[in-house]
Structures are given as structure tokens and as C-alpha cells.
Amino acid sequence: LAKTTQPISMDSYEGQEVNITCSHNNIATNDYITWYQQFPSQGPRFIIQGYKTKVTNEVASLFIPADRKSSTLSLPRVSLSDTAVYYCLVGPFSGGYNKLIFGAGTRLAVHP
């Protein structure tokens, strides 16, 4: 599975837009990009998944450039409750099973 690199931590303030970038230089043709969110004492929660270009849902947007070697999770107007660890995962979710490989993630701290 493709290795991912993302910042260890980020700080933001309420109401700001937060962009977390993930590098995955060795992404394969059939790999999807998925982001999970984890709050303390809880299991990870699926946020968004994409293959190319842009994906948007009610929670976030995911931007993927043409070469797919990186992706950016965008959280609009964060609140204190968005303080969590965000994981970027890359894997061949088509045809294979979901053997998710988690890195250390990005710890986002949102301040008042």
C-alpha cells in the first residue's frame, strides 16, 4: 500500500478554513484516497473518499491534483469540535479488501 506523509500537527482558530495536505508519491492507478477523523476515546470516523479532482460532502472537501501524488482535505469554518486527529489513507479499495493502513495522522487543534 502507498505510504502517506502528512503534518504531525496543525493549529487553527474557530471560523477559519483548514487545509491538511497528504503526500502519497507512490500511489497506484487503482488506489483511492480516504480520510478518517478520530476524537479522543473514540474510533475513527470516515470523512471523505476520492479518486481524482474534487469531492465534496456536507463535512469536507477533498482536492486531488491530476498527478494524484498528493491530496488536500479542506474543512470549512472549523469549530472547537473539529479538534481531532485526521488520517489520510491510500489503498486499492477496488477488488481487494479494506486492510486499512493508518499513519500517525495530523493532530488538529482548534482554538477559540
Added chain:
Amino acid sequence: NAGVMQNPRHLVRRRGQEARLRCSPVKGHSHVYWYRQLPEEGLKFMVYLQKENIIDESGMPKERFSAEFPKEGPSILRIQQVVRGDSAAYFCASSLDRGGGNQPQHFGDGTRLSIL
């Protein structure tokens, strides 16, 4: 994390005892995964099961650890003769299918195992 139920949420055991962790997947899901998480680290895959079958146990230690997902009832992760190094949060996840592009895993809130 509605849907995947894990119990107990916290489990304390003394060295040498057995720990049994239970996981009830989302209703209708037949694929279950177990992960272990140490403090300040990401989750590490342990085992993937379908009903009555272990599909991939490559992340599970060969000794003392076992997992099952019977036809009826929850999935069980069993750790025999626990040691201090087994202290961690154990998460269970389930999915509807084996892993197509639109089949994210749904996680429970974990069991925090503490070994005295």
C-alpha cells in the same frame, strides 16, 4: 460511530489472565476487522474475518492471540496470558462488502485494555 458495538469499553486484567473483547458489527455487515492502537500512534491492522472464516490474520501475533466471528453472535478477540505490552485500545470495524471503493469501514469506540 453508531452501529458497531464493542464491549467492554474498559477492561483491566492482571498479567497471565485472559482478555476477551467483543464486537457486534453494524446490522447486515458480514466483514469484521480488528485494529490495535497504542498511545499517540495510528491504528495497526490485526485481523480480517468474514462469517466463520479468518481471511487475513497477518497483523495478529502468532502466540496468545486469536479471533473468531461465529455464524451467530459477536466477533471475539481473545488474548491469553496477557502481558503489560498488550495494554492498548482495540478497535473493531465492519463493512458491508469486502472493500469496494464506496465501502468505508465503520468503527466502534474501542476497548481499552489495561494490564496490571
